[in-house]
Amino acid sequence: MTTNLKSLLIFSFLLSFVGVSYGQTGNSQGYDDRYFDERQMLIQFEAKATENIASKPYLNLEDARVQLKEAVNKKAVMPKVKPRKKVLSAPEVHQLVKESAVAMGLAYDCGNCDKTHINHSSGYIISEEGLCATNYHVVESFTDGDLNLSMQIMLTSGEVYPVVEIISADQEADLAIIRVDTGGDKLTPLPLGDPANVGDDVFVLSNPNRMLFYFSKGIVARNYIRNPERRGEKGMPEMEITADYSVGSSGAPIVDNKGNLVSTVSTTRSIYVNAREQKNLQMVVKGTKPVVLLNDMIEYK
Structure with a gap:
């Protein structure tokens, strides 16, 4: 993947230090819990990440660089989560997925x-013991910066946990x-589903451009083998979808109408009438990594 694509879907923000919990308290403006206070939740992420760095074990930059190399071609050993079978409405899908989607934070x-x-x-989240999936380029971006301190995740409930280990990595599959160290908490894993077909409904819960836990719907537009970027590499399955996402969405879950994982957000590609000058945008192609690639990285026990 090219450098611009690697950085395309990672978004940085700077905020000051205080905190309140989204899933537990809703908002401070007097409205009901369907409206959460995004600004305070972002601030809380920084506050709890700072606390974790000061008081808990975490994967530091030096060790992350070593582990990312060692994790290539290794498999994550975990229990298989039973796929869901009931077809759900979009609000029902959202209620399930929000228990497993996370905001990845690079402190x-x-x-x-x-x-x-x-x-x-x-x-x-893919296991209740704290295994999580994201993009290779998200983890790699942490190892690229000399001022980076730690990787953390935040749940929709507002809980924040430090990353303590890189288990498996596949650069070609991104x-x-x-x-993460859950401190004994049991997390809610997302079941891995069957590969999706062209035309199937899909849903994304991601964090585009400061918009925490943004839920979008679309269909599978195309399944194909993507040509390798370097000579000697093999082509990889790719799934393109129409559901919206953007900067900040890297690594987000894409689920079917039962709430099972079918793919992972990876890239966007803008198509212009004038490609050289990038004028007259016509469409944005959303490239994702099908569940078959993640399954290849897991050994079920």
């Missing part, structure tokens, strides 16, 4: 103040499996 020191800042993208 860093800007060098100009004493606060911990966050670059954020997306991911999802997928990585990481482990």
